Amino acid sequence: MKPAKFEYVAPVTVAAAVEALLAASGEGKVLAGGQSLLPLLNFRMTRPAVLVDLNGIKELSFIELRDDYVAIGALTRHREIEQSPLIASKLPVMAAAMRHVAHLAIRNRGTIGGSLSHADPAAELPMLSLFYGASLLVQGPSGRRIIAAEDFFVDALTNCLKPEEIVVEIDFPILQQNxxxxxxxxxxxxxxxxxxxxxxxxxxxxxxxxxxxxxxxxxxxxxxxxxxxxxxxxxxxxxxxxxxxxxxxxxxxxxxxxxxxxxxxxxxxxxxxxxxxxxxxxxxxxxxx
Ligand SMILES: Cc1cc2nc3c(=O)[nH]c(=O)nc-3n(C[C@H](O)[C@H](O)[C@H](O)COP(=O)(O)OP(=O)(O)OC[C@H]3O[C@@H](n4cnc5c(N)ncnc54)[C@H](O)[C@@H]3O)c2cc1C
The missing domain is CATH 3.30.390.50 (CO dehydrogenase flavoprotein, C-terminal domain)
Structure with a gap:
């Protein structure tokens, strides 16, 4: 099948992406890696009027060590996390889990922000966000707010985001473990x-x-x-x-x-x-x- 007709926008800042979602009045959807969203579009299980492509927003892709936590940008690909020496040394459980996330072609495109937002109950990154006690930094029309991972997942395939909000960063505390x-x-x-x-x-x-x-x-x-x-x-x-x-x-x-x-x-x-x-x-x- 082919998706229903939609308008496509490709902003280069998070603020512009939020603006596009706001203008879509609840009929907008964010596109990240597309690995979960595109099948849903093709089967017409979702029919957004506007598709807001995040892939041109460079500031959303990073893995950084900050004091006692690792910050990961929402557009960071699964494969980058899997191959990151920083993740391997500071978040070893995540490093071990990443090779179980789908297949290589999907890991090359899929993103951490997409995986958390899709909220599949059998997906590794949502579980890891709970395991590490992660915080999600989210941007909407009235600015940024922080959501604890334990409050983010409401039900199967359902998160607590408002329609105009975008996940921009996820912070994973480093556990003291041996x-x-x-x-x-x-x-x-x-x-x-x-x-x-x-x-x-x-x-x-x-x-x-x-x-x-x-x-x-x-x-x-x-x-x-x-x-x-x-x-x-x-x-x-x-x-x-x-x-x-x-x-x-x-x-x-x-x-x-x-x-x-x-x-x-x-x-x-x-x-x-x-x-x-x-x-x-x-x-x-x-x-x-
Ligand atoms: C055959 C197959 C097998 C898979 N197996 C696994 C598996 O074993 N384990 C696993 O964890 N995953 C698996 N996946 C899912 C894969 O990891 C996807 O990459 C992931 O679920 C979605 O990430 P994405 O970047 O592709 O998001 P997209 O498909 O682009 O988006 C998914 C949803 O999240 C929303 N969204 C995306 N980014 C943001 C953001 N920054 N802020 C707010 N909303 C956002 C979109 O609007 C959409 O509703 C599989 C997928 C396929 C097709």
């Missing part, structure tokens, strides 16, 4: 995840001092498991730890089923992935930040 893991199962490598988990721990001499846990593919949005994180704090590290962690994760999540996998299978997968992730996180050597 063990981490990212585990995922998809039907084929590069497909959307059936289930996935990200874990990081700060290990003391014999206990877990701090932990981060997030999962995806099992609910309508990605989930950060703060209760599980709390239960891990201060817990003794021993051989039973991966099994206990698996139980904690599966008892705090009730997986969804769909045409790709039943709820029971996803729940089982999550338990297996959690066990494997904790084994890896506890086996990691040294500070791998």
């Amino acid at each position: 063990g981490w893991a990212f585990e995922e199962v998809a039907r084929r490598f590069g497909d959307f995840a059936l289930a996935s988990i990200a874990v990081s721990v700060r290990r003391g001499a014999s206990t877990i001092e701090d932990a981060r846990v997030a999962v995806m593919g099992v609910a309508d949005t990605p989930l950060r498991l703060k209760e599980v994180e709390g239960q891990l704090r201060g817990i003794a590290i021993d051989d039973q730890m991966p099994d206990r962690f698996s139980e904690l994760v599966t008892s705090s999540v009730s997986a969804n089923g769909d045409l790709h996998a039943s709820a029971e299978y996803r729940q089982h997968l999550l338990g297996q992935l959690a066990r494997r992730a904790m084994q890896t996180a506890l086996a990691s050597e040294g500070d791998r930040r």
Whole structure:
């Protein structure tokens, strides 16, 4: 199929892009990498009157270290994140997850701002934004505001942006950790995840001092498991730890089923992935930040 007719504009500043969205009175849509939007246009599942192409806005593409966080411009391509030495050293869980994001051709075009805004519950970057406790910097007609990742994802494929707002930057705090893991199962490598988990721990001499846990593919949005994180704090590290962690994760999540996998299978997968992730996180050597 072909898209319904639309007007195309290609601004070179964020302010001009916001202005174009405002002028479209709710009938505008932003185009980033086009990897999710173009199929929706072609199937006429969305029919914007105006398409606002962000690709000419150079200021939206960057990866920068700033104090204790890494700032990523919304138009930064998945492949740039995957190949960035800065991401590998400061956000290693993200670096490990990026090669699971779709296939190479899609990673060459797809952007982090597009992935977060599309809000697919089985997509890696939305889950990573929760995992790291990221903040999204958003620009609209009345200026810029910051949205915490945990407030951004409202439902499957639904975010909290107003129609005239554009994500311009995402800030990822650097975690103090000395063990981490990212585990995922998809039907084929590069497909959307059936289930996935990200874990990081700060290990003391014999206990877990701090932990981060997030999962995806099992609910309508990605989930950060703060209760599980709390239960891990201060817990003794021993051989039973991966099994206990698996139980904690599966008892705090009730997986969804769909045409790709039943709820029971996803729940089982999550338990297996959690066990494997904790084994890896506890086996990691040294500070791998
Ligand atoms: C076959 C296939 C497999 C895939 N597998 C995976 C996978 O395994 N994991 C995964 O994470 N992703 C996967 N994807 C999705 C891919 O990562 C997309 O790149 C991503 O979802 C959308 O990014 P984009 O830059 O292409 O956004 P676009 O398609 O251009 O836009 C997507 C949506 O976000 C909005 N938008 C874009 N940028 C902004 C912005 N800065 N501010 C506000 N709104 C914005 C658009 O208006 C649109 O509604 C897959 C895609 C395909 C086609």
